[in-house]
Amino acid sequence: MRIVTCPSPEGELLGVEEPPGAEHFREGVTPRTRRVLAVASLPAAPRAVPRLRRLARAVARRRQLSAGAEEALTMIVSELVTNVVLHSGSPDLAVMFEADDASLTVVVRDRGRWRDRPSPRCEPADMDAGFGRGLALVDAYSVDGSVCASAEGTLVRAVIAL
Numbered sequence: 651m652r653i654v655t656c657p658s659p660e661g662e663l664l665g666v667e668e669p670p671g672a673e674h675f676r677e678g679v680t681p682r683t684r685r686v687l688a689v690a691s692l693p694a695a696p697r698a699v700p701r702l703r704r705l706a707r708a709v710a711r712r713r714q715l716s717a718g719a720e721e722a723l724t725m726i727v728s729e730l731v732t733n734v735v736l737h738s739g740s741p742d743l744a745v746m747f748e749a750d751d752a753s754l755t756v757v758v759r760d761r762g763r764w765r766d767r768p769s770p771r772c773e774p775a776d777m778d779a780g781f782g783r784g785l786a787l788v789d790a791y792s793v794d795g796s797v798c799a800s801a802e803g804t805l806v807r808a809v810i811a812l
Contacts, residue, residue, distance in 0.1 A: 684755070687713065687747040694743045694760060699731050702745055706756070709747045713754070719810055722791040723747075723754060726808045729784040730758040733806075738762025740803060753793070754810045761803040 687709050692698040706727040710720035727745065734743045740762035748755045789795060792808040 684748050684750045687749055687754075689744065689746045691742060691744040694734050694738065694740045694762075696735055698735060698743065699728060702731050703728050705745070706747070709754075713749060715754070715812065719754065719812055722810045723756065726756055726788050726791055726810070727758075729788050730756070730806050730808070733784050734758060734760040734762065734804075738804060749812070751812070753812055755807060756810070757805060757807045759803060759805045763799075763804075 688705060690702060690705055692701065703724050706724045707720065710723050715723070731743065731745065734740055738760045740760035742761065744759045746755075746757045746759075748757070785797070788806075788808050791810065793811045794807075794809040796807050798805040798807075
C-alpha cells in the first residue's frame with residue numbers, strides 16, 4: 651500500500667464541506683467508464699463496521715461478484731472501517747464503492763489524523779498480537795491501493811480485480 655502526500659488545498663480532496671459523493675473520492679483518477687455503485691456516510695462508531703460490511707456484501711451480490719471477490723471486498727471494508735473507528739479520532743466516515751469492467755474500488759474517508767507506527771512490527775509480542783495487521787491484509791487482498799493523509803483527514807483506496 652502506497653502512502654501518498656496529499657497536495658490538495660484544505661478540504662478539496664476529502665470534501666469536508668460538501669455532502670459525500672463520488673467527487674470527494676477522486677485521487678487523480680483518470681476519467682474512465684467507472685460507475686459509482688454506493689456511497690455511505692456514518693458516524694465513526696463500532697456499529698458502522700457490521701453495517702458497512704453488509705453494504706459491501708450487498709454491492710458484491712448486486713454485481714454478481716465471485717465468492718473470492720466478495721470475501722476480499724467485505725474484508726477490506728471491515729479492516730478499513732475498523733481502523734477509522736479505533737484509530738482516527740474522526741467523528742464520521744464515508745465509504746464509496748466504484749466499479750468498471752475489470753475492477754471494483756472501495757474508498758474510505760475520515761476526518762481524523764493518520765498516526766504512523768513509531769517502530770516497525772518486528773518484536774515477538776507483535777507477531778502474536780491479535781490486531782495490527784489491517785493494512786497488510788488490505789494490501790494482500792487488493793491489486794492496488796493508497797493511503798492519502800492530510801490535515802483534513804485520511805483517504806484510503808483499495809482496488810480489487812474482478
